[in-house]
Amino acid sequence: MVSSSIRRLSRSWGAPLAVLLMIVSACGGGSSNGGTNTASAPGITATQITIGSHQPLTGPAAPGYSEISKASNAYFQWVNSHGGVWGRSINYLYEDDGYNPQNTSTVVRKLVLEDKVFAIFNGLGTPTHTAVVDYLNGQKVPDLFVASGCDCWNQPSKWPQTFGWQPDYIIEGKITGKYVNDNFQGMKVGYLYQDDDFGQGGVQGLDSQISASNVVDKEKYVPTNTNLGPQLAKLQAMGAQVVVLYTIPAFTAISLLTATALHFSPKWVVSSVGAEPITLAGLLAAFAKNQAASGLVNGIVTSGYLPAATDTSSPWITLFKQIHDQYISSLPFDGNVEYGMAVAYSFVQLMKKAGRNPSRQDVIHTLQSGQVDQGPGLVPFQFSSSNHLGYSGVQMAVIQNGQASFTGPIYTASVSGGVQACGSCASKPMPTNGIP
Amino acid sequence: MTVLERIQSRGTLLTHGLLGVLFIVAVGVVIWLLDSVNGFIVYQLSSVTYIAIAAAGLTVLTGQNGQLSLGHGALMAIGAYTTALVLKTFTDLNPAIVMVASILVTAVASIVVGAAAARLRGPYLAGATLGLAVGLPGVAIRFSSVFHGDQGLTVPALSSPDALSDVPAEVWLAWVGLIPAAVTFVLLANLLKTRYGRDFRAIREDEVASALHGIRVSRTQVIAFVLSGACAGLAGSLMAYTSNLAAPGSFPLTLSLQLLAAIVIGGLGTLPGAVWGSLVIVFAPDWIGTLNDAMKLPSNVRDELPLALFGVVFIVAMLAFPYGIQGGLRRLIAWRAGRRRAAAAQA
Incomplete structure (x- = not known):
């Protein structure tokens, strides 16, 4: 090199x-x-x-x-x-x-x-x-x-x-929580999160937005144990209609496949960390040993702060x-x-x-x-x-046909403050050759 | 070797102690001089100090007493976490006291493991200690309120006293590591000359015969394990100071396997071998990395190749020196002495 x-x-x-x-x-x-x-x-x-x-x-x-x-x-x-x-x-x-x-x-x-x-x-x-x-x-x-x-x-x-x-994970959690409040009103919400700074930060952000009475269950996992059956069965038993995942890509894939096996099909909301569509589709197909499993990415709600990699x-x-x-x-x-x-x-x-x-x-x-x-x-x-x-913020996106398409306003937030829509936010115009 | 053997034959704590002090001073000066050339080598030498302590303990257990442990990385984790937890409460505590605390806690844990180990033989013992290496880091993740999960506990960096404020951080770290390392080697070298050392070796050779000669086999095996565990605890404490962190990711199974590789490639059962092996374990990956970079390979090959090369180095080294580096050195010295004798006989 x-x-x-x-x-x-x-x-x-x-x-x-x-x-x-x-x-x-x-x-x-x-x-x-x-x-x-x-x-x-x-x-x-x-x-x-x-x-x-x-x-x-x-x-x-x-x-x-x-x-x-x-x-x-x-x-x-x-x-x-x-x-x-x-x-x-x-x-x-x-x-x-x-x-x-x-x-x-x-x-x-x-x-x-x-x-x-x-x-x-x-x-x-x-x-x-x-x-x-x-x-x-x-x-x-x-x-x-x-x-x-x-x-x-x-x-x-x-x-x-x-x-x-x-x-940071807290900001993303807040904006994700606001989206859940605005779009899934009155539905029962469950969390599944990685038990470290990533998952805990996300949950802190989510909790600041979603009222505690709507949250029916919070499950956690550690990345050394790849069996998520108990957690997802619990979420299913508690009647969660929306499940927010603070998972790394491999565990997003395991969650989706485990839920499919349990005939559990909530609305999935996944942190940007664990929902990169191309990576996730590849993992799903590899874990399930079936190309069709990659279709499970469709319908996932996620978020992003850079233009989608597929946005030509x-x-x-x-x-x-x-x-x-x-x-x-x-x-x-x-x-x-x-x-x-x-x-x-x-x-x-x-x-x-x-x-x-x-x-x-x-x-x-x-x-x-x-x-x-x-x-x-x-x-x-x-x-x-x-x-x-x-x-300082993210925009929510929905994965369709294997690609993330942004939806709704761009939001900004801070660790201590609230969530605001940012009307003027967008990528800066690109300088010549993309060199500052 | 003859000089060393002659000194060792006096076998007193004083002789070994004097050698240890000489060693500390000599290597300390070398470190001081090396730092102006390359500070990274000095940092690597401080890694050698803790790997060598753990390897010395393991070589006594495995090489002298015949108990194979694949779990010494986990015992190092106990030492490292003890250090982190003690320093969390008493921020400015003297490192010597912190290290003693780590040794004691790990020794207590080793009594439990050692008692189980004394009932197990061969592959069963390897399997049980393997389980320890794989399972113990998970405890930190399971009880994350105490051990702070995956992220681990930070350990404040060792700072040199005000009078020596000009000493660079990595030099101070290496100096501090040198002292417990020298103390460990002196004490172990002494111990191997005593009745305990002979008991260890007797049990390795034949447990039944040892028992018939009045050696309490299980008790001696537990003592060997606790001693070896105490070394691992000290090494873990020093490792925590070196990396400023105690985290589960620092204690993978490969750490235990590397310790085993170090004592085998250095010369199983010999204390100098533990030093040679530690030097190889610490320095070889860096040299291999430099060599690897120079080969200009595609990145997917380049990323994975160092691990493969590391393995090849071991296989070749074991083929060339079946008794490790120390065994090779002994053979070389014996061969030269033989030639000298032959030359004298001809004249």
């Missing part, structure tokens, strides 16, 4: 090159946006920005999620082939942690101490990233756009370097598909690939706005000042000095 050859090159030549350039730049001087490129921070040379990430390329979280970092890298290669950011190419080193927090600790130390990255970008997973968030903040390494919807990343005074990106009318999707076809055509073009490119776009925009020769602190200030716009996202970011969470 290109990134690995750059990496070896930078290992052998990076340090002497950086010294040389520092001498050159010291002679040249220059203001923040004009003048020449300098080695303005660890991981930034005159010609290159090196960033790193921990990603589940193998192990239990790899199916689907292993596409994200490859998609981000494809977008960076696209940017590099169009001149990079401020003339610097982006060198993205993503290490496999197998979704094991112990490995995360090791690979992040490697990235910081050995590869000397400028920032950790889009580190994936709540338990994995929890292992390194203290370390990164202690070392003052920017910890940008964590790939997890835990609202725990929003602790600006304790973790000033850490920022989320996707809507969006210029963003057209461009992402083009980059996908050029660099990573062996992967499916699905929501994970779109996610990886969209988050990479946010990073490139951040580096563009941070000026020609930014320090690590400049990048944090730029992000807190709200200069990074939503790009392809449907809703604005929340970033400020007191809020380190990303996208």
Whole structure:
């Protein structure tokens, strides 16, 4: 891969090159946006920005999620082939942690101490990233756009370097709860959720909107036990007419198949985490060993904060598909690939706005000042000095013919506040070539 | 080896203790110098310290006493969670006290496991301890109000005292790890020279004959298991400090298997072998990863290949050194000594 050859090159030549350039730049001087490129921070040379990430390329979280970092890298290669950011190419080193927090600790130390990255970008997973968030903040390494919807990343005074990106699970839960209230009035509601920050955050959001008297049952599961029979039988026995799932994709598929076997057919409402239609249809067909099972995705109510990956009318999707076809055509073009490119776009925009020769602190200030716009996202970011969470809302969608189609207004919410419709929310117009 | 054997033949706590102190100082200086070259290697060395402690305990149990445990990763989890829970209540408690608490809790748990293990033999013992490795992390998920489920409990990073505030975090961590590691090895080396060590080996060779010679077999087996479990608890505590986290995902079955692989590739039953094996376990994946990156393979192959290469390295190493690295070194030294003797005889 290109990134690995750059990496070896930078290992052998990076340090002497950086010294040389520092001498050159010291002679040249220059203001923040004009003048020449300098080695303005660890991981930034005159010609290159090196960033790193921990990603589940193998192990239990790899199916689907292993596409994200490859998609981000494809977008960076696209940017590099169009001149990079401020003339610097982006060198993205993503290490496999197998979704094991112990490995995360090791690979992040490697990235910081050995590869000397400028920032950790889009580190994936709540338990994995929890292992390194203290370390990164202690070392003052920017910890940008964590790939997890835990609202725990929003602790600006304790973790000033850490920022989320996707809507947190509580916000999504609130908006989903409002949809259930508005559209399934008087129906009995049941929950099935994963017993961790993801499911618990979702339930917290749902409970703030759906009146307790309508909720007939709340069931939970742990991902190490793949039998959901007892939970779904209980929901069925309690007469749930609407079932809200806070499940990861494999457990959404298990829920739908188990319910079918029980002749239980409630209205399904599924978190965006567990309802990416292409992934889900594939899992359903694989688990049931029957292609027809993929049809179970139809009718699911879900939500999203990026244009649907199948929405060819969006210029963003057209461009992402083009980059996908050029660099990573062996992967499916699905929501994970779109996610990886969209988050990479946010990073490139951040580096563009941070000026020609930014320090690590400049990048944090730029992000807190709200200069990074939503790009392809449907809703604005929340970033400020007191809020380190990303996208502020979602739009509900219904899956039909294997594709998610958005329905109703776009809503924004916050962890502590209520839910508001946002009439003016939409993806930003795409800049030329999709490069900020 | 002859020098080491001559020192070991004195067999006193003092000699071993002096060796341990020398070792701490020497390696401590090396770590200090290495940090300016590559801080990541220093971090990896602190991982070696806790893997080596656990491997030393396991090599005594499996290599010296003949009890196979596939559950030492789970015992490390007990140590790690004890550390996390103690530090949750007493934030600034001295690491030495926290480590002792982890050792005690894990030792108590090991009495239960060890008592069951003493009744089991061969594949049945392997199966029971395998169950422990697979099942125990699930406890953290089941009782998530105490253990915080999948997300785990965070452990505050070790910070160097104010007087040494210039010492980088990874160096301090490695220094702190070095002390319990050296203490463990000194005590185990002593123990293996005592009656207990001889009892361990006698039972490994023949349980009936040992019993006839007046050794209380089950009791000795439980002692070996508790001792080994205490090492795993200490290792788990250090591991929690190293990764700043105690979470179920950190203790997969592969951790227990890696410990076993470490003692086998290092040289089963030997303490130096536990060190060699730990070095291999910690450093080999990183080197393989670098090699793998250099091969420029398609990403679907590249992601999976390191695990396969790791396996190949083990198979080749075991074919080349059936008695592990320590066995290989011994043979090499014996061969050279033999040649020297032959040369002397000819002259």
